[in-house]
Amino acid sequence: MTVAHYVLPPGPAAPTNADRRVTAWVEEIAALTQPDAVVWCTGSDEEYESLLDLLVKQGTLLRLNAQLRPRSYLARSDPSDVARVEARTFICSEAEADAGPTNQWQEPVAMLRELRSLFSGTMHGRTMYVVPFSMGPVGSPLARLGVQVTDSPYVVASMRTMTRMGSESLAQITPDTAWVPCVHSVGAPLGPGDEDVPWPCNDTKYICHFPESREIWSYGSAYGGNAILAKKSFALRIASVIAREEGWLAEHMLLLKVTTPENRVFHVAAAFPSACGKTNFAMLAPTLPGWKAETIGDDIAWIAPGPDGRLRAINPEAGFFGVAPGTGPLTNRTAIDTVRTDTVFTNVALTDDGDVWWEGLTDLPPAHLVDWKGADWTPDAGTPAAHPNSRFTARADSCPTIADTWDDPEGVVLDVILFGGRRATNVPLVAQARDWEHGVFMGATVSSERTAAAEGTVGELRRDPFAMLPFCGYHMADYWRHWIEVGDAVREAGAQPPAVFQVNWFRKDADGRFIWPGFGDNVRVLAWILGRLDGSAAAADTPLGLLPVAGSMNLDGLNLTDSQWQELFHIDPASQLAEAADAAAYFDRFDGRVPAALREQLSALTTSLERLAAHRSAAAAHQR
Numbered sequence: 001m002t003v004a005h006y007v008l009p010p011g012p013a014a015p016t017n018a019d020r021r022v023t024a025w026v027e028e029i030a031a032l033t034q035p036d037a038v039v040w041c042t043g044s045d046e047e048y049e050s051l052l053d054l055l056v057k058q059g060t061l062l063r064l065n066a067q068l069r070p071r072s073y074l075a076r077s078d079p080s081d082v083a084r085v086e087a088r089t090f091i092c093s094e095a096e097a098d099a100g101p102t103n104q105w106q107e108p109v110a111m112l113r114e115l116r117s118l119f120s121g122t123m124h125g126r127t128m129y130v131v132p133f134s135m136g137p138v139g140s141p142l143a144r145l146g147v148q149v150t151d152s153p154y155v156v157a158s159m160r161t162m163t164r165m166g167s168e169s170l171a172q173i174t175p176d177t178a179w180v181p182c183v184h185s186v187g188a189p190l191g192p193g194d195e196d197v198p199w200p201c202n203d204t205k206y207i208c209h210f211p212e213s214r215e216i217w218s219y220g221s222a223y224g225g226n227a228i229l230a231k232k233s234f235a236l237r238i239a240s241v242i243a244r245e246e247g248w249l250a251e252h253m254l255l256l257k258v259t260t261p262e263n264r265v266f267h268v269a270a271a272f273p274s275a276c277g278k279t280n281f282a283m284l285a286p287t288l289p290g291w292k293a294e295t296i297g298d299d300i301a302w303i304a305p306g307p308d309g310r311l312r313a314i315n316p317e318a319g320f321f322g323v324a325p326g327t328g329p330l331t332n333r334t335a336i337d338t339v340r341t342d343t344v345f346t347n348v349a350l351t352d353d354g355d356v357w358w359e360g361l362t363d364l365p366p367a368h369l370v371d372w373k374g375a376d377w378t379p380d381a382g383t384p385a386a387h388p389n390s391r392f393t394a395r396a397d398s399c400p401t402i403a404d405t406w407d408d409p410e411g412v413v414l415d416v417i418l419f420g421g422r423r424a425t426n427v428p429l430v431a432q433a434r435d436w437e438h439g440v441f442m443g444a445t446v447s448s449e450r451t452a453a454a455e456g457t458v459g460e461l462r463r464d465p466f467a468m469l470p471f472c473g474y475h476m477a478d479y480w481r482h483w484i485e486v487g488d489a490v491r492e493a494g495a496q497p498p499a500v501f502q503v504n505w506f507r508k509d510a511d512g513r514f515i516w517p518g519f520g521d522n523v524r525v526l527a528w529i530l531g532r533l534d535g536s537a538a539a540a541d542t543p544l545g546l547l548p549v550a551g552s553m554n555l556d557g558l559n560l561t562d563s564q565w566q567e568l569f570h571i572d573p574a575s576q577l578a579e580a581a582d583a584a585a586y587f588d589r590f591d592g593r594v595p596a597a598l599r600e601q602l603s604a605l606t607t608s609l610e611r612l613a614a615h616r617s618a619a620a621a622h623q624r
């Protein structure tokens, strides 16, 4: 690899206040990747406008009808670059054991050697953008800094929406602040005279994380989670490593502020796997009178003990990268209002009048569309018009329900933590954990049906502990231990950790229909949960935790029959015992590193299920 003769191309020089380590690193990456130009992003409105103009000119973005969808755009990705590539995502810790059995590991020195060879000359014919960013309000004690270099203007525009990006964040990096270097290329160099394509990418993809040196290298994709490195790569995979060391939590959680009819305010964090309802719950429109829900974050929460020992949380992001399909005025009015203007849509369908459409936006599709691949589409096409993982990118402050505390640098005090998944069977609508350890057990044993958010077979059941399976930057069992220790630290400081609950909006009846109406009606579950905190909602102790007793949840105005209610909470000991056995086999995969407290939870669960099974069969025998 010969880079010695490479001279930084002319253009605006690095800002004079840029930290020397940042400029040296940028020069080093430029020498490796050899872009035609280097641009330091300021984050200004003018810069964003000119990026959008450039993307329209290059054909990456299509300007939507300005009357129907002001200042909004449609991107169609390469059909092969539509979701996170978990099979190409690596944790490159020095010791393989530290990545743990749920991550793919690569030896860091060899991986870096391979990456350097892939990145050599990869930005030929392109501009390298330097994107300094802050995750969390600039200057917040909970915020952390990073710098991404990328040859994708689409990624720069996405970073502008999703993070606090530009000069202000760069100014935060001083000689003694930590920052995470993030290197990104679409892996599509242009030779002289080569024509570009609207969505450059490469069949070879690598999303690599180096927990010790805290750097990220991503190659070959421009899709969200693979390329907006501030998000899953930094704010979860690298941040989880930093958080373990510093005694806090980096989580795949939405943050919601709830105000009861009595004007009491609570904050709820909820971990649901990708495409399992975080954005929808974060934008919940309560169907119960007098209740108010406000959005703080829809995907990631950073949680740390505050001065009084209680856990406080911030949303480190500044925007939403939300799933389009299934989002409609009846299910998520707030999201529909959020994306009315100033939104970049990716892989949705285009209407004949220059607006967007996706499955679930309206009951019936328009008679003609251009689908996400750019082909003519009619309702009889037999394929979805929008890709199932099509997305919208919009700023948090466009959201009509955004809480005025959403960017409070101190964060909000957490009262409740929810763990959820997409389960057609077995998992009740809601169950309260008996204590913190039981809550950690619930989080550790979450399983969920796979969705379109990542490559793989949709619908297949897989364990997704804490909704962090694809996002934990170290050994998953050590992560569980860290959760237990954070609870201990809170109690040692004389405070109480948040109450923990498991929820499941997705239980189905024998005909395959969702039993629970979900969406805005999830406030009924929330009301029950908050009723548990002050003792006003009754619960029964079961092997799965504390379940609502009949009459303890407000179901006014719902068409839910008694038998449907029972189905939502039905416990079948045999299949529960099978789940527990599966959890035991799962725990066995973690090299003996599963905390004893979780093993104890599992054996207590098994014992109580066996007791329930015996009790049920005795009762049945008695009936005969």
Ligand SMILES: Nc1nc2c(ncn2[C@@H]2O[C@H](COP(=O)(O)OP(=O)(O)OP(=O)(O)O)[C@@H](O)[C@H]2O)c(=O)[nH]1
Pocket (backbone or CB within 6 Å): 272, 273, 274, 275, 276, 277, 278, 279, 280, 281, 298, 299, 321, 322, 323, 325, 326, 327, 331, 453, 505, 506, 514, 517, 518, 519, 522
């Ligand atoms: N039945 C039912 N479906 C829901 C509910 N909440 C969300 N969904 C559907 O689940 C899908 C994904 O929801 P999102 O809120 O976008 O999921 P997410 O967790 O934010 O997904 P990522 O952004 O990928 O992390 C959409 O199709 C929703 O319509 C609910 O309460 N009930």
Ligand SMILES: O=C([O-])CC(=O)C(=O)O
Pocket (backbone or CB within 6 Å): 083, 084, 223, 224, 225, 226, 231, 232, 273, 274, 275, 299, 321, 453, 454
């Ligand atoms: O990361 C992405 O590409 C989208 C997302 O939010 C997820 O998959 O959880």
Ligand SMILES: [Mn+2]
Pocket (backbone or CB within 6 Å): 275, 278, 279, 298, 299, 321, 322, 323
């Ligand atoms: Mn989401």
